[in-house]
Amino acid sequence: MKTRYSYGGDEHIFVECDEEMSLEAFFKGMSITSALREAKIKGVTEICPANASFQVRFDPDVISPEAMMAELKALEAAAQAAPSTLQTRIIEVPVLYNDPWTHETLMRFRERHQDPTSTDIEYTARINGLDGVDGFIKAHSGAPWFVSMVGFVAGLPFLYQMVDRPRQIQSPKYLRPRTDTPRLTVGHGGCFACIYSVRGAGGYQMFGITPMPIYDPNQTVPYLRDFMCLFSPGDIVKWKPIDRAEYDHTVAEVDAGRWMPRIAPVSFSLTEFQKDIDGTNARIMEALNGH
Structure with a gap:
């Protein structure tokens, strides 16, 4: 248009x-x-x-x-x-999928969900034709995501999956919003992912939780001392599935002020992406090696 x-x-x-x-x-x-x-x-x-x-x-x-x-x-x-090239960065975000905290929350609000008999991941996997929870995690974390905007809640990023339309994960919001969502929940509504920067109400499907703070108004987290919000539009995110042991270790390291996210500079060309989506994504994610 x-x-x-x-x-x-x-x-x-x-x-x-x-x-x-x-x-x-x-x-x-x-x-x-x-x-x-x-x-x-x-x-x-x-x-x-x-x-x-x-x-x-x-x-x-x-x-x-x-x-x-x-x-x-x-x-x-x-x-x-002008050429459609963006000088940006890729940020790795660890995620504990199917974590106990979002699971407890989603079970409290099942009457507000399209499918009260399954979890949010199970429901989203089914409607997208994915092979259960494992298939969902593979599809969700297998390609990078663009941060298309930050807002509504301070520091909250909206992310758009960098794959062709047939492979994009789609899932509706809850029929009625929840009154509670754990802080740092990885959510999804429509075609957008998000990370809830603070605890509060919400309507997006809940898939997991990250141990990585993305918003710190007091700016005590080492990597948020220059600016309280981690993400900016144009950033690229790579989800990294982790287990409970790595989640607990990362939380402890964050609390001790020793943990830093893996971030690497990248150049993204929309023209190259449109010609070779998977090849461009592989090159972008490879930039994280060594960081």
Whole structure:
């Protein structure tokens, strides 16, 4: 679809890149917002990227809404002509699938689920034609995921699976939201994964839990001292299945201030990805070796 621009009062412009989520729409939004940051246009006070859209806040006393709109449309034309390559990083996130804490929670809320007789992983594996829990874990952790946006709750990333459409895991949200979700739950709703940065209400399917803090407002966790939120749009995530012993060890190391996540710089080309999805993913994940 053609990019849709709309005003949000006197101080905001909302830009919709596409009506459905795709890597193409995500890259379009990333390219425009990146160009907007680099342009350092006077009056721009906030840039908020989302899955297939973004919103810009500006000071109308410094730049008029019409002038801001014109600047964004010019940036879109320049961004579309630029190569679709992103310099980013891949972050390994350990996950204890089928953990006892999300299991206890999901059992408390079975009456709100589409299938009260099975767990969230069993249900999602079945509706996606996967071979039970093991098949689900293999599919979920076998390819990297893009962080398409961060928000709604501080530090909470939304992630889009980097595979072709037929292989993307899809699962609906609960019929009615839960009033409780454990902190650091790995969840899923629609085609998006997420990590619940704090404990609270939620409606996404619950698949496991990570021992890795992703949000620390006190900035006492060593790798969160520079910024309280770990993820940024454009980051790439690789899930790493772990057992209970490794989970407990990692929690202890985090508490002692000794644990650091595995992070590596990577270059991602949308053109190369579209030509060879599995080959591009293998190259990206290989970057973690040695980190």
